Amino acid sequence: FRRMRHVKAREVQGCTLALDAGIPSSMYDATSGGSVVAANGAIARWEDQSGNGKHVTQATSGSRPTLKVAEANGYSAVLFDGTDDQMDTAATDYSSFFGATTSTVVAAIKQDGAQGENSLLSAATTSTSAGFQFWATYFDVIYFDAPNVSARVSASQPAGWDGSYNLLTGRRDGATSSLRVGSKQLASASGRSGSLSYTSTALTVGHAPTLGGNPRLKGHISLLSVFSSALPSFVMARIEHVGMRKTRIKSA
Secondary structure, eight states: OOOOOOOOGGGSTTEEEEEETTOGGGEESSSSSOOBOOTTOBOSEEOOSSSSOOOEEOOSGGGOOEEEEEEETTEEEEEEESSSOOEEOOOEEGGGTSOSSEEEEEEEEEEOSSSSEEEEEEEESSSSSEEEEEEEEETTEEEEESSSGGGOEEEEOOTTOTTSEEEEEEEEETTEEEEEETTEEEEEEOSOOOOOOOSEEOOEESBOTTSSSOOBOEEEEEEEEEESSOOOHHHHHHHHHHHHHHHTOOOO
């Protein structure tokens, strides 16, 4: 018997962004060039492992998240302080991240539960309105809006969510949107609508910059992968399995 090889997010067709805190050589102390970040160092550039070069950066030194080595059950993680930390891709065509009515986002995260508004990943339609949003959580509710609120699926955070690592998956497949935690489906919503309606935007990790209040993530991210397709169930299961194995998250 031979164990099945672990699939990497970048090996899956449609992977448009892959961030992995367990790869030390992917995090640097400058937005270009620079040196690899050491433990407890501030991250200016977190390099995309998808092969698409969609690195996330932060030019302002005081708004850079921190590398925490061996923090996620032995796996490294990036700590966002919930006050002013965020990282952004360069502005690019929205369709280079997501399909018109399809997408999958998988993240290994820990929310510390100290504040209500925790934006994992966002993109703006204009300077004043929200487009894609992935909240983990917004006042104890997980929201996945892909590519906007018309496609929303939501669910109350599971018991034991705050202060522990969870693997969270949001998926849009045409008229159906769903949320999964670990290997368990948390919610599904049919009759969803909404498709791509704008062309140039940046993805923001750890903040929803066009919304009021302080919608910033206070917690850790170990893995974050974005796919333009609605991953088939068997592929999604393998991606989830690898994420849980890396971060030693127990199956739900």
